[in-house]
Amino acid sequence: MPYSLIILWRERRRFLPAILAVAFSDLLITTQVGLLLGALAVLSLPIDHSRADVWAASRGVLSLELSYPIPESWRARLASMSEVVETEPYLYGFSYWRKPGGGSEVCCVIGSRLQDGTLGAVSDLTPRMRTLLTEPGAVVIDESERERLGVQGVGGIAEVAGNRVRVVGLVRGLKSVGPPFVFCSLRTGYLLQPLFRDYPQHTMYLLARCRDPKDAVTVARRLGQRSDLSAFTREEFSERTRKYWATSTKAGIGMGFTALLSLLVGLAITSQTLYAATVASLREYAVLRALGIPRRKMAGLVMAQSLWVGLGGIGLALPMIYALAASGESSGAVVLLPPWLLGLGTGLTLAMALFSGLAALRSLRLVEPITLLR
């Protein structure tokens, strides 16, 4: 066993704060970003769960919820393209949900066609739900949003933009990080979104399905050349929406800062612990220096200790990350842990530990054999 590991293990109480600091950093970075990814995945969920190959919207749209009504007649532009076999309008917009017991909540109304093979309706809507939604004023919500929207469940009655709505079904796993999603038919959607009262024969999006999904990029590029339209493939629009939220909102930036802060806190504790451990052995190192053992051997020991501290912290953090993700899942907070994120957390915290080791090396400058003779 290397001396670095022997010393680390036998003096584990001394090194424990550094190991915990690395674990804390890894845990915080990974779960924060995992939470953000989970939240972002929900934001783009209406896109990801659709069957549309191409999404067309008003010029310069940055994210799913930031479009502006466009004439429904523009469907002809999509339909006229040889690669396109099917088009349909899609409504997405905010409205006010008045709870039956009093109070209101901003909600996000998503109106789409409901027949089999619909491009816009999320795949989570069962055929029965889609049938029930054809009734005017019928809506489907996520079961976790019942309390927020003030309804018991199926059969619950509320009012949206002055129109009576009735919950006809509940879905799972579509809990929004913003206003709750309210799924409905196009017809109900027009009624529930006041904006469209000023824009008759308009839609928020136009969706298209291509004969060959590989043509989606070509179709989106050609449509996007027009000065009044933006068009993206499903994957592009999903990523654009998530990227916008990740970079342009305070939520994404805030999480980024928290992750950075945890790295800095971890760095401070780890480097201070390693520095103190090295300073505590200055006289022993000084004897080795007197005996002619090169300083780089001691530097290697400190760096190896920082590596072990990093690996120990990561080893401690991983089960905690999975446990936190599991507990978040059960309480409705989705924590996504793709392998690249685990790699990123590991890489960053390991780099932080090694950097702490480098910072602790400055203490070796204090190693002078002559001090043993005074």
Added chain:
Amino acid sequence: MSSATPALAAQNLHHAFGSHDETVRVLCDVSLELYEGQVLLLMGPSGSGKSTLLAVLSGLLRPDQGQVRVLGEDLWRMREAKRERFRLRYFGFVFQGFNLFPSLTASEQLEMVVRWGEGASRREARRRVGEILERLGLSRSAHLRADRLSGGEKQRVAVGRALLKNPRFCFADEPTGSLDWVHGEQVIRLLQSAARDRGAALFVVGHDPRLVPYADRVLHLADGRLADETIPTQTPGEVPS
């Protein structure tokens, strides 16, 4: 036992500490010779410059003036890296404090020196450390961590660390200063036998008169100057008057 050519020869050493306004001269025109197989004891009152002289002779402190020739080479004209390699190859040290890593065992403390210093394999290091621990009477304590060893055992490990690489010179600064005489005598005997058996030159700084019988020569330093030299006539255990 002493050969005609000194293994170490110091000439006209001068050293002072402090700035221009407040300079304290600690070595003043010191010259001495040290021969292989010889134990030289440097005595003197506290603050007389003993440890400074040891540091200058052993390549740890550059003198303001003077020359130290070791095995025919001028120690202070070497580049730092060469002097470091020179110390690694020829010098061993024992200091007053034990300076052992508290969490390493007696054998690990010594193995570290062989492996780091000479790049020896783990097996080779273990073999050599086992031999020296046996000679030091520490075989049964080899697996004990430094913080569980007695003071005498710690200093014997420190002596082992100095002698492990069979140095041509061993510098010991108050090696018995932290020990009672029973353990102190064990330590000085070990050092003396290293000089006798292996032909090493031993330079010991101390103030305990009970060390005198173990020395071949005794030098006295006072106010940075070598005062006189005596050749001990007592036998070990006999305290000089």
